[in-house]
Each structure stands twice: as C-alpha cells, then as structure tokens.
Amino acid sequence: MSCNHLLISHKPALLLLFCILVPSVLSNTAFLIPPKSQHFYELTNVVSMHDLQRSNAEEASYIFRAQLKVNSVWNTEKEQLLEVFITYSKVSAPSKARKSSITAEITKIPDRPFYVSLINGKPNKVIAHTSRDQSLLNLERGFASLLQLEYENGPVTEVDVSGKCNAFYAVKSSTHIEKIKTDCSHWDLKVNYRAEKALSISQVSQEIVEYELSADGGLMQAISSEKHRIALASKPDVGSEVSAKFSLTHLVESSDLVKQLEFATLDEAINSLLEWYRVFDIEADVDGAISEIKDTTLKAEIKRLSPELYSENVGKQALALVIAELLPLARITKQTEFNEIFEANPDSVKPLIDLLAAVQTIEAHNAIIELYKFDVEDDVEFLEQYLQSLAVGTHPDRAIIEDLFMRLQPSADVNANITNDKLRDTVIQTVAALTRQSGFDANDSLLKSIRQFMLDNLSEKCKEIDCKVTYIRALQNLQDVNTLPTLFSSALNGDVSESVAALQALKSFPIASFNEKHRSSFAEIFYQTKRKFDTTARVFALDILLALKPTKDQLNELLNYLNSNDRHFEVKTFVIQKLRMIADHCSRFRALLKSCLAELPEVNNYHVIGQKGLTTVLTRELSKSPAFNESLLSVQEIYQGVLKRGTVELLLGAGQDEFSSFKIGLYTNGLASFVGDSDEESEDEAEDDAPVNAGMEISVQGVLLRPLVFFTGQGELMAHVWSGTASEPTPAYQATVLAEDHEHYVILSSGVTVYFRVIGTRSIDLNGKVEFSLWNRNANTEINQNIGAAIIGNMVAGFTYAKVENKFTVTNEPRLKLQADLDFYSGVKLCMKLQRPDMLLNLSNTKSVYLTPNAYYKHIRTKSTQKLAGRTLALNQKNNEMCNIISGE
Numbered sequence: 001m002s003c004n005h006l007l008i009s010h011k012p013a014l015l016l017l018f019c020i021l022v023p024s025v026l027s028n029t030a031f032l033i034p035p036k037s038q039h040f041y042e043l044t045n046v047v048s049m050h051d052l053q054r055s056n057a058e059e060a061s062y063i064f065r066a067q068l069k070v071n072s073v074w075n076t077e078k079e080q081l082l083e084v085f086i087t088y089s090k091v092s093a094p095s096k097a098r099k100s101s102i103t104a105e106i107t108k109i110p111d112r113p114f115y116v117s118l119i120n121g122k123p124n125k126v127i128a129h130t131s132r133d134q135s136l137l138n139l140e141r142g143f144a145s146l147l148q149l150e151y152e153n154g155p156v157t158e159v160d161v162s163g164k165c166n167a168f169y170a171v172k173s174s175t176h177i178e179k180i181k182t183d184c185s186h187w188d189l190k191v192n193y194r195a196e197k198a199l200s201i202s203q204v205s206q207e208i209v210e211y212e213l214s215a216d217g218g219l220m221q222a223i224s225s226e227k228h229r230i231a232l233a234s235k236p237d238v239g240s241e242v243s244a245k246f247s248l249t250h251l252v253e254s255s256d257l258v259k260q261l262e263f264a265t266l267d268e269a270i271n272s273l274l275e276w277y278r279v280f281d282i283e284a285d286v287d288g289a290i291s292e293i294k295d296t297t298l299k300a301e302i303k304r305l306s307p308e309l310y311s312e313n314v315g316k317q318a319l320a321l322v323i324a325e326l327l328p329l330a331r332i333t334k335q336t337e338f339n340e341i342f343e344a345n346p347d348s349v350k351p352l353i354d355l356l357a358a359v360q361t362i363e364a365h366n367a368i369i370e371l372y373k374f375d376v377e378d379d380v381e382f383l384e385q386y387l388q389s390l391a392v393g394t395h396p397d398r399a400i401i402e403d404l405f406m407r408l409q410p411s412a413d414v415n416a417n418i419t420n421d422k423l424r425d426t427v428i429q430t431v432a433a434l435t436r437q438s439g440f441d442a443n444d445s446l447l448k449s450i451r452q453f454m455l456d457n458l459s460e461k462c463k464e465i466d467c468k469v470t471y472i473r474a475l476q477n478l479q480d481v482n483t484l485p486t487l488f489s490s491a492l493n494g495d496v497s498e499s500v501a502a503l504q505a506l507k508s509f510p511i512a513s514f515n516e517k518h519r520s521s522f523a524e525i526f527y528q529t530k531r532k533f534d535t536t537a538r539v540f541a542l543d544i545l546l547a548l549k550p551t552k553d554q555l556n557e558l559l560n561y562l563n564s565n566d567r568h569f570e571v572k573t574f575v576i577q578k579l580r581m582i583a584d585h586c587s588r589f590r591a592l593l594k595s596c597l598a599e600l601p602e603v604n605n606y607h608v609i610g611q612k613g614l615t616t617v618l619t620r621e622l623s624k625s626p627a628f629n630e631s632l633l634s635v636q637e638i639y640q641g642v643l644k645r646g647t648v649e650l651l652l653g654a655g656q657d658e659f660s661s662f663k664i665g666l667y668t669n670g671l672a673s674f675v676g677d678s679d680e681e682s683e684d685e686a687e688d689d690a691p692v693n694a695g696m697e698i699s700v701q702g703v704l705l706r707p708l709v710f711f712t713g714q715g716e717l718m719a720h721v722w723s724g725t726a727s728e729p730t731p732a733y734q735a736t737v738l739a740e741d742h743e744h745y746v747i748l749s750s751g752v753t754v755y756f757r758v759i760g761t762r763s764i765d766l767n768g769k770v771e772f773s774l775w776n777r778n779a780n781t782e783i784n785q786n787i788g789a790a791i792i793g794n795m796v797a798g799f800t801y802a803k804v805e806n807k808f809t810v811t812n813e814p815r816l817k818l819q820a821d822l823d824f825y826s827g828v829k830l831c832m833k834l835q836r837p838d839m840l841l842n843l844s845n846t847k848s849v850y851l852t853p854n855a856y857y858k859h860i861r862t863k864s865t866q867k868l869a870g871r872t873l874a875l876n877q878k879n880n881e882m883c884n885i886i887s888g889e
Helices: 012-029 134-145 266-271 298-308 316-329 335-345 346-359 362-370 377-390 398-407 421-438 445-461 465-478 480-495 496-507 514-528 535-547 553-560 568-587 589-596 714-723 879-887
Strands: 038-051 060-075 077-095 101-104 112-119 122-129 152-159 163-173 177-183 189-192 203-214 219-234 235-254 275-280 617-625 630-637 642-654 657-669 691-698 708-712 728-747 753-773 778-799 802-812 814-821 829-837 839-851 856-868 871-873
Touching: 038 134, 038 778, 038 839, 060 235, 060 266, 060 445, 060 802, 060 839, 077 802, 077 839, 101 589, 112 134, 112 235, 112 266, 122 134, 134 152, 134 203, 134 298, 134 778, 163 421, 163 829, 177 714, 219 377, 219 778, 235 377, 235 778, 298 316, 298 335, 298 346, 298 630, 316 728, 316 753, 316 778, 316 802, 316 871, 316 879, 335 346, 335 421, 346 362, 362 398, 377 421, 398 445, 398 617, 398 657, 421 445, 421 465, 445 465, 445 480, 465 480, 465 496, 480 496, 480 514, 514 535, 535 553, 535 568, 535 630, 535 642, 553 568, 553 589, 568 589, 642 814, 657 753, 657 778, 691 714, 691 728, 728 778, 814 879, 829 879
Parallel strands: none
Antiparallel strands: 038 060, 038 235, 060 077, 077 101, 077 112, 112 122, 122 275, 152 163, 163 177, 177 203, 189 728, 203 219, 219 235, 617 630, 630 642, 642 657, 657 691, 691 708, 728 753, 753 778, 778 802, 778 814, 802 839, 814 829, 829 871, 839 856
C-alpha cells in the first residue's frame, strides 16, 4: 500500500509520520548490501563426493574459503552496482592420516575486482575481467546468485547460476527466509544419453537456501545446501552423490568511505569498465576443463591394456571392461592415430573394430573404410562386424549415416559399390537403425530420403521375396510411423514370408503407434476372417492385440475362440499360456480374465483350457537385487511336433520398464515331413508345402541384424545331416557392443561444474550346434550365450583449484545355456532345458580428492563381490514329463 493512499485515512498525522520515517528502511531492505557501504564477508564452499552404498566412512571432499570485500559503488532507488574483491583464498582437504587436513593457499587469483549489477534488488549481470578462467567466473556468478531473494511466501521462477529454476519462498520471520529450488535447467545439461530407461540414469536433485538478515534488511548470512544423486536406472544402488554447501557469512562493516562511480545511469557505469571487463549473464557456463582427458593418448592406453584386447576374450568381462575404459579417449582421437593403432596391433583387429564402432565419430568411420573396402571380398567379414556393432550406437555422426546411405545408391566410383549381397543387407539394416536412433525431426531431409528409399525398393524394385523381406526388416529397424500403411499392406496381402516379416516389424513399434483401425487389422489376421494366415503371423498379431489392452468384449471374443473348431491347437495353446503369463504379472488383467471366465463356463473347463499343444510361452526371473533385475522371455512355437519358431529374449528391468538387451530366434520350415508323426491336422497347405529351410535371427538392444541362414532346401539339410558339419559348436555372433552411454553436466549453486559419465559395454559370444539323426530319429540342439558385461561410471566436481571424484565399476559374466532334445522315433517328444550357471557381480568404487596448488591427492578404494547361485529354470509340467520320458526316468 502506497503512502499516498495511506494519507487519505482517518489518522493523517500519524500516517504522515510513518511515511516520512519508513522510506529509509525500505530503501535499505531493497538491497542486501546498503548503498555506499563496504562490507567484509567469508565465502565458503564445501563439496563432498560419495558412493551410493556409503561403503567407506572416509569421504572425498574439499573446502574452499575466501574473504570478500564488497563495495556498493553506484546506486539509485532501484539499481545498484557492487564491486567485489577476493582478498584471500585457500583450499583444504582431509589428509591421508584421516585426523587432520591439508591446506593450500591460492595465490593465482588476480587482485582485480569483479562487479555485480542489481535491478530491483535482484542480481542481473556479472562484469568480470576477460582474462579470468571459466571456473572463477562461475564462482563470481555463484556469489551473485546468493543475492537472489524474494520477501513474500510462494512459488516463483527465477534465473541464477544454476539456470532457470522453480523456487518456493517461505518467510519464517522478518530476519529469516528459506528458499527451496527445484528443476533448475543447468542441473541436467545432457551431452549423450540413452532413450531406453533401463540403459539410462536416474537423477534426484534438491537445494535449500537459508537467509539471515539484519533488523534493517542487510545480508548477514546465506547458506545454500544441495545434493545431486545420480544412479543407474537398472541398479539404483550404484552411482554417485555430490553434496555441497555454499555460504556467505558477514564479518564486519567497514567505516571506510566508498568511492562512487559518477555516472547518470547503470549502463553508463558498466560501460566505463568495459575497457578491461566484459558483461556476462548470471547463468553459468560449463567448465569444460573438469571433463578433459589429459596426459595420455589412445595409442598409449591400448599399449597398456593390450593383454586383454584379444578376440579370445570375447564373451568375457575383461574385454568389455577394456572397451569401456578406452571409449572416452577414442571419441577424441583422430583418424591418423586410429590407422597407426591398427598397424601396431594386428592381433587385436576385431576388438579394435568394435571399439571404433562404439566411438561413432566420422574420424573412426573414415579409419575403418580406409582399412577395409566394400568391394573386396576378404574385407566383408570385418566390415560386417563393424556395421553390426555400429548399428546399436546411440548418437552417430550424421556424416556416417550419409556415407553409408550413399553406398546403397548406384555409384560411378567402383570402390563405393557393395558387391556382396550379405554385406549390402547389413548396410541397409545399419542405416535404418542409426536413422531411428539419431532422433531426426520428422521433416529432416535425410530421414525422408532414407524412408523413401526403403519404401520404393519394397514396393517397386524388389521382385524376389527375399529382397522384400530384407526391406521389411529395415522398416522394423527404422520404426517410422509413416511406413505403417506399407507394413499393414504386406501383412494383410503378402505371401507367408512377407506377411510374417511385416507382422514382426509391426510388433516392434511402440504400442502407442496403433489406433482402432489397426486393431481391427490385427484381429482380421488372428481370427482369419478373410483368408488363412500362417500360424506365426497369427501369433504376432495376437501379441499386439493383447498389448493394446483388450476390453472385456474383446477378451471374451478371444476366449470364445478357444472353443472354436480351429484345428491349430498349438495356436490355442499359445493363447492360453500368453493369457496366464500376462495375468501373473498384471493384477488388473488377472481380475478381468477371471471375470470373463466366470461368465463363460463352456470355455472355463479342462476340455478347452487343457490344450495338448507343445507350444510354450513363459517368463522367468534370471536375477534380482543385489544384481541387475533381469528376466527371460521364452516363446517356443511348435508346428506338427517340430519347432517352427523359438525365441529366447533377455530383458533388463528398471522399475516398471523393460528393455530387450538380446534376443535369439530360431526358425524352421518344412521339417515336419522328417518327423511326420504329429496328430495335428493342418488347414494350411502353404505351411505343409513350405520349402525346407532354417536359420537364426538375432536382435541386439532392439536392432534386428541380418539373419544367419543354416540351410535352404532339402539338399543342404541332408548335406549337414550326413557330414555332421552342424554338430560342432559354431560361432553365431561375436561382438563387444555399446550399451549404457550417458554423459551430462550439473552446475552447483557455487558455480562448480559437476560432470557425470556412464559407459557400459557387453561382450557377447553366441554359439550353438545341432545334431540330427535320421537313423535314430532324434535331434539335439544346444545354444550357449556367454556375456561379459562392464559399466564404468565417473562423477567429477570441482573448479580450477580443487576437485573430487568417484569412479565406480560394475562387472559380471551372465551365462545362459539352452538345450532342446527332440525324439520322434515313436510319437513326438520335445524336452527343453534352460540353465544359468553361478555368477559373480563385482563392484568397486574409488573416491578421490585433488588440490591443484600443492598437487595433493588422496584415493579411497572399496570393493565388493556378490555371488548369485546358478539355477535350472522350470518351464512347465508338460516339458518335465517329456524330459523324463526321453531320459528314461
């Protein structure tokens, strides 16, 4: 309420006196530093680093102390300019003896002052000397931000050193105000990140600022206390936490006369300083020095780590750990050094190829394509390994995608042409996957060109079915909603292979991509309302229908199908097992299913529910805390007693989210004639007449690779049977690929830069063998998956004169063995065994503190190991019975 308004009240004399006396108080409270005054403050910043398990009571921390002389050198009623000298400063840290501390004086801070402009009592700009380093400028911004204060309760949006923040003020008394800051824009400055939650990080940040004022509104103390906790989303007890306290404490007010700048406006006063100073926004900039990699080269590090950098270590944690350690340095390495490294390490070529694929820079890409040529047959193996590892990358240089896409076009440059069909398939899949993962805008010209290229080849240029399937797989990796009409057309109208491939591609899309019209199309395929469909196509359609969360009527329709005269009882078995699996994991669906079955007694009986099929759908927990939350999803689709399509998928969990880290799929066609002892009646002649073939599909982190074809045609099959060439373990996939890849910065209230990086890699060795005997009428399949996994995280916080750091490492070697024995001597008996051996999970933390002025450092190391007992996973009772029969028990 203004004084002019108060003067018209009933007590004019008293109120007039109030208005005469109060202006001097209001003008002082408008500024925390009174005009024309000089004050001395102590500035203190304590920064501590912790591992999340607090495995060691010792902490890595430093304390920065400085004395400030603050002069108010220009002011009006609404504007002010402060001149600030740093008169003395030092840093200290706990000593190695634990009961004392090490202190180092800072002598390099210039004696020139910096300036802070305030408008309406709020800090606006920092005017600093151009020669000052970034961390010191950020510190000055941090000081200015402590002057950011509101005097009323409630939420506000304000800008300070941490960026644009949401703040809530609580006025405790006339001299005590509290501020809570949330959602500051500079608390999460992402550089690299994974969109998949299970491979990402979780972050919790909070800050409270407490102000103590004098009776006349002067700043006596401001204390900012904040914590930033960053953890692996898939393992929340692994990560780092930085805590900091930044305080400004009043020491004394000087009686010295403060010389004023004689200018009419604030802008003029600031301009008078600009010969030696520059004007900066109050928001801090990242201090890049905190994340620099110094005093080493990639060549030197590879020489140091070379004993582990061999192909023989694929599938082991040692190789995964080395790739993760080398990756940050490799990302800043130039092409010439890469070329020298390959020349110097001929025995480590394959691991080096995987390393350069994870790098995803044009420098690394150019090094590869200079070493290996697309038109040289002997180079195909190395190029395909590079491309398959590159395909799972998170942020490839755009130039890499442009180069690979160019190579798919007819070219006058013979060296750019791809002469090998398998390599061309791999390039197509890689281009599609990288385009999706780059997250291009919908109107991006490169995205449009790649999408149109895929669609044109599928719709117009491909005459053979294999060619069409190749581009449908590419659309699966691209996952562009603009391709849905084409995929639905292939699913509904294509022949068996095209329809199955299209439905598999549609199944990979986010469920939010589909509408009610799409749901009707999936229902048309599953229920075969217009024509017959392959059983695999129907199974894929059912998966999507259930993911779309059916209504009660839709679920009733599905349950009534079980009582229909459809003779594909393996499909009905799939439906029953899928419903049970979903009900086990979702209480809402379980209640809906129970309600529907209660209303359908003709379905809810043993005659219908007790289907005789061998098809299996199940999920099993592989590991949980203290290890990663991992589960296994297995789908084994049987047709006439023979495995038609089987998948084993490893899922990594993070809260309610799951991520497919690896998926193996086996498919066969036409083998029923060799078994020929099933009582299932086929209604689909196309399935019975399908050509004999078999192969393996592999998806790595959601990216579908080119399939491995075991044989095509009966002649190739018989050659394997009689020669035994498939009876020895054969590598199907060997690579070390990038998984976790996160990098970002946080700016603390003191202006200190926090840098956080997580690199995770998985070294995968997948091999298998098949033994097939027509004489004994049995077959045995064994698939071994060996994975070495490593995650390296690093959090660093500090400025020019001190820093703290926590480096954590997680390693493990999960193994999986799938064995399937088929006996068709008398009837068909299929026994599957799934085993996971013992596993060790290793975790280490190294906390460190460094003081620059005296080159002091201290390391605090901790290690722990968790053993997870192996297990044989139970599948179902029918499988147990079959295994007992085959083993003679």
